[in-house]
Amino acid sequence: MGAEQLGLEGMPQRLYTCTPSRLNTWLDCPRRYRMTYLDRPMPPKGPRWAHNSVGSSVHNALAAWWRLPEPGRTPEAAGTLLVRGWLTDGFRDEAQSAEWRERAREMTERYVATLDPADEPLGVERTVATRTGRIAVSGRIDRLDARGTELVVVDYKTGRHVLTSDDARGSLALAIYAVAASRVLRRPCRRVELHHLPTGDVAVWEHTDESLQRHLRRAEGIAAEASAADDAYRRDLPRPRQGDGLPVDHTPHDDLFPRIRAPSAPGATSPATAPKAAKPPPAKTPGRRCRTQSRRVASRQASEAGRGCETRSRRPGPGGGLAWRWVRPSRPRSC
Template sequence: MKEQLGFDFGVEQPQRLTKVSPARLSTFEDCPRRYRLSYLQRPTPQRTGPWAHSTLGAVVHNALRALFDLPVAKRTAQRAMALVGEYWKDAGFEDAEQAARYRARAKGWVGEYVEDHDVTEDPIGLERWVSAPVSTTGGRPTMIIEGRADRIDQRGGELVIVDYKTGRRAPDEYEARASQALAMYAVASSRTLRLPCTKVELHHLPTGTIAAAEHTPDSLNRHLQRAEETAGDLRLATDTLDAGADGDTLFPARPDRRCSWCDFRPSCAEGQQAAPASQPWDLLAP
C-alpha cells in the first residue's frame, strides 16, 4: 500500500493520504487474506496458473486499444479482427481446439463492435492512468484514488468512462451505476483532465450490450465514502501488521464460492475446503 504525507504548515499534525485503487479495495472487501497474499506478503505465495477468461479479456482489451491507436481510415472491422490474432494467447484454455474456437469468437466480437459503433472519434484516453486526491466532505483530502481506465471518451464537452467486458453475463444499468471502479475512474478523470465526468458505460462484447449510467454528485460521493471506509480499515490492518500483529487475524479468509477460482487457492487451506476447484476455462462466456 503506497502512502504519502499531506503537508500542513499549521498546528495540526500532517495527514497521511492512502493511495487506493478499485482493484485493491475490491480485493480487500471480498477477502482480506487474498489482499495480504496479493499485495503484502513477500515472497508472493504459490498461485494458480493462467485463467482462460482472463486471457480472453486481455486479448480483446489489447486489440481494441491498438485499434484506436491507428489512423481513423484503418479502424476497420477486418483490422480489428486481425489484431485479435496478433495479440492472441492460448494460456488457460483446455486445448488447442477450445482456444481456436474462442479466438474465432473474439474476432467476431470485435469485428461486430467496430461495425456497430462509431470508432472515428479519438478517445481522450486509452488504458489511461488517472489519479486524484479526494475528500468526501469538501475539506482536506483524505485519500488518493487511482486506476487505469479502459477508455475515456470526450463527448460534447464531457468525459465518459468506457469499460470493456467479455464475461458470461451481460451487464445492466444497475451494474454500471453500482460499479465502484467506474465511479472512481469518473472522479479521478474529471480531476486529472479538468472536464466534467458523470457518465459511465459497460460495453459487453459477446452480446453487444452497452449498460450506461449517469451519476450525480451525491451518487459519486457515496462511492467515495464507501472507498474511504474500506481504505481506513485497510490502512489500520496494514499498520497493525507492520507493528508485528498476526496476519491471519488481521486479514482473515472469507470463504465463499469465489474460492473455486481464487488465484491463491493453492496457498489457502480455508479456500480449498470452501469450494471445489474450477477448471481454468470454466468462467469463459458460453
C-alpha cells in the same frame, strides 16, 4: 527505561495509496488482499485462467485498434489484432484455445462495427488519479470519450454476466474514474458505461455530484479498514535477518485477513478490530464449493492473485476419519 516517542500535533494524516482493484480485493477476500499486497516474499501465483486470457486479449486488441490510422480502423483489422495477440494460457488444449479465439474474434469485430472510426476517444488505457483527505487513488480507464462538453468513462466487459444499469451505478471503480478524469482534465464527467461485448448491450448510468461523493466516502471507508489491517500486520510481523533463509510465518495474521468475507452492513466491525468468530460447522454435503460464494465467483477472485480463495475437499483426518480441508484446485479452470 525506554524513551517515549512524542507525537506531532497538527500533522496531516497519511494518505492510503490504492487503486480501485486494491479496494475491491479487500472487500472480496481479505486473505487474497494480504497475499497480493502485503506478504513478502509474495506467494507464488498459479497459472492464468482461460477467461482472463480472453478478456486481456480483447482489451489489448481494442486498444491497438484505436492506435491505428483512421483509414485502417476496420472490423477486419480488429479481428486480425485479436488473433495476432491471442493469449493461450489457461485453456485445456489447442483445440479449445482455437475455438475461443474464433469466438473472441467474431465478438470483437461485431463490436467494432458499431463504432465510428473518426470519433477519436480522448484516451485509451489512460491512467487518471485523484486524492481526498484520506486516500490517493489511481486507475486505468479502458476508454475515455469526449461527448460535447462532458467526458464519458467506458469500460469493456467480456464475461457471461448480463449487465444492467445497476452494475454501472454500483461500480466503485467507474465512479472513481469519473471523479479522477474530471479533476485531471477539468471537464465534467458523470456518465459511465459498461460495454458488454458478447451481447452488444451498453449499461449506462448518469451520476450526480452527490452520488459521486457517496462513492468517494465509500472508498475512504474501505481504505480505513484496509489501512488498519495493514498497520496491525506490519507492526506485529517479525523481521527476519537478511540472508538467514527462514520463511516468514503469516498464519498468526489470518484472523485479520479471513479468506472470504460476506458483505458488511453499515456500521459493521472491520476485520482489523473484530473479535475472532467461531468457526461455522462443516457443510453436510461434500463438493468443490467455496464457503460463502459459488465456485464460479470464488474462481474469479482467486484468478487475480493465483491463490487465496481455495476450494474444500474431504480428506482423511486424524484417526482415519474424514475431515474438511482447504485445498487448491488440481487443475486450472478452462472456459
